[in-house]
Amino acid sequence: MTLRVRLPVVVGIDVGSTNTKVVALTADGAVVARASRPTRRAGADLAVDAAALVLAIEDMVVEVCGDSRVIHALCVAGIGEDGVLVDGRLRPLTPALAWFDPRRHAVFEALRPDLVDDHTFDVDTDPVRSLVGWRWARAQPGTERAAAWIALTDLPAVAWTGRAFLSDTLAPRTAAWRSGERAWAHDRVAVSLGDQNLLPPVVPTGEVVGEIVSPALRAAGVMAADAIAVAGGHDHPIGGWGVQLMVPGAVLDSMGTAEVVVAQSSSARRRGDDHVDVAPGIRASGSTLLLVEELARNVQWASRDAEVGRAIRHLLIGRSAPLPLWESGWFVPGQRGGGQPSYAPDAPVDPRVRASAVLGALAVAGRDAVDAVRRDVGGTAEVRMAGGWVRSPGWIALKAAVNGAPAVPILEPEVTAVGAALLAATARGWSPDPVDALGGFVSGMLG
Template sequence: MYVGIDVGTSMVKAAAFDASGREIAVESRPVALDIRDGFVEQDMDEVYAAVVDVLAALTSGTAGPAGPAGVELAGLTGQGDGVWLVDAQGRPVRPAISWMDGRAHELLDEWMASGVFASVFRRTGSAMFPGCPGPVLGWLDRHEPKVLDGAATALYCKDMVFQRLTGVRATDVSDASMPFLDPRTRTYDDESLALLGLTHRRGLLAPVSDPVAVGETRGPGLPPGTRIANGPYDLPACALGAGVTRPGDGLLIIGTCLASLVATDTLDLEAGEPAGLYISTDRQGQWLRAMPAMVGTAALDWVLRTTGVRHAEVDALLDQAPPGANGVQVLPYFAPSGERAPFVEPRLRAELTGVSLETTKGDLVRATCEGIAFAARHCLEAAGLTGDLAVCGGGTRSPAWMRLFADVLGRPLRVVEGEVGARGAVLAAAERYGVELDAASWTRPTAVIEPDAGRAEFYTVAYAKHLAHLAEARRRGRGRGGG
């Protein structure tokens, strides 16, 4: 039995697989987000307890849902970005600051105006946003310096869990990619730290293990002595779990955030608008050009809550409303910290236009789903997609939305269902330990959805209108003193 652990933003999951990649069982537990006035935090002890709980439920001897098989090895992945401050024993010194947090937007505004933002991108290939470690550590250095003084490490989510499980203090090249890693040398870039005014906090950065760190579990959850590997974080783990490794091929993750990733063997830090990031992978000379947008299923969830529509009704409503949603348009930028890909606008906010007394719930739902799909197309184009496209995440549970995505993107979708991030974490662990697994079998798609030619043509025109609407919204935001 092989176990993958995925420590998500709102849900912690552990999945068991057999040697062929068949998903045997999954255990999950929700974890809370404390959201107030643009601050988004999480209780690290609650997150770790959820990890222990799902692992114990999954592997508790013959009574566990995975059956009597022993654990060959485990792989760990989880949400990226944010800051998870711990002491020398890996215990929290304050609540974790989530990647969704917006408190550092004014500091990011300063860096964008001064040129620091662009300079760091050209050195690291990482476009900062309010919830990434650079701005968050900068904010803490200004407002909570004593907390930083009392911390031993500023970790990422999965690194906190790994240290608690094994006692090993480490991160990997994928998590370190945002925003301090030089993707050419695969080490921390001291000049970027100096530009951000964080040289004196360099000691808080965890050692970068290249390849990923390994250890043996010593605490509850998994049997003591279980071999476990730390990383990569959830975006590159999903790419591995979906079989996206060939340059030009891409992955769209339709989750809380909308992540677009394209595999590449070319590193160009000078071209294009500073946005997204280059994620270093365990393979030298290979990266993922990533456009992890803040927009995602959270935007649709807000519209459903506001309109009183249940998730089970979404497919029927999408089928009832025509393409174009009877003139309703949605710019789906609902996150408190604005948007981070394929552009950075910390103050950008959502807009609903074309609404009248004749507008139906179906129009609002379809317009929102279309807006999210347009954002995906924008990100994938910016990331350089030229090959096949895989898709995974919670949004794939809606067949009607998947058809809409195929039409908007104008290309077939290789749907990969199940716990794709946990699957990728196991594949990364197997490679690190030299355990041979059939990657093609583990990453086989469950369906392929073809676009409708007529609707794809319609959406090509609608997408151009979306871009024009977005450009105007960005101009208005800057006029109000935005990023």
């Protein structure tokens, strides 16, 4: 009997707010398998069941390997702010409070008077940040046994290697870490987490954190003997890093629940008054630049009016053309952190007019976000678009009209998961072709 030789692959994982995705990538850059499942919630709660999430990821990893592939490296990217307290055996003691959970606002308001503000942090201080989750977690029962706080995105690799760590693209999302000094703000940690010893070492995204010792993955027979876990981190920077491998110097405009614009800058940038978030560069000196604008929430708000919602759908699918109202000021988008959308008092009530004003205003916000980010990368960097919204032809046409330039979409639907796989491959010493990796096809589908 001839034993079948398994194909060597790396695996990239994207822990999203709604779904978690897994892709397997070959050494030359072909995506050969995919899997996706809803991100596990704690019952009817918005919080994430962290232990169940790790088990689900392990199941998907085994699924993409089947009986024909073997993993040489794994890397996890994903949600930026969520995390859990764990015990001495790295088992979660709490659920992960979702970054969009409404409970964060009350926790933040109670915490805000104790937060000394300055401009040395990498992100704005608001209810989204991890330090709010720290304060909430310490109030949960059973946390007196806590040995560490682990970011939800890092948790699978922590569990697989037995090594606690925090990826350096996630550390800034806490609003208690200064990337320039690579140091924690002791006062902020004290009033939110309480004990800085609960914070694991911060390691560079893309660094090997250890060999995989997971009994579950080893028992499944899908791991190479020397398989490694690679530090991933924040989803959008990792997706942007992958896109920049394909188009050097490019800016990624990723459009899903939010519109996130990201780029790699060769200079070490400090956060200014333009609300551009800053994180360390990935596998390079310099900085990762990030700007987030609300997208889906504004459309959902406008769609409460059924006729406006229908008009928006028709514009997005290209059934009707938008009116050129993007500079009308008739719609004011809600901003990140909970600001309520609104119409201007003089906005007409005609559904097509309102739909055009809504989508036009959102396209302008995206354009301005791109302009703010690419000032630091030369001002004329190419832009590539990704995310679920690129499948809406009317939206792509509107973006092109507002931007005054062609809207160029990326075909690959899972840019972050593929970016994580490219990180894993690079750490393994492989040199996959990023153009093949981000081309949007599973090997074997053509021909």
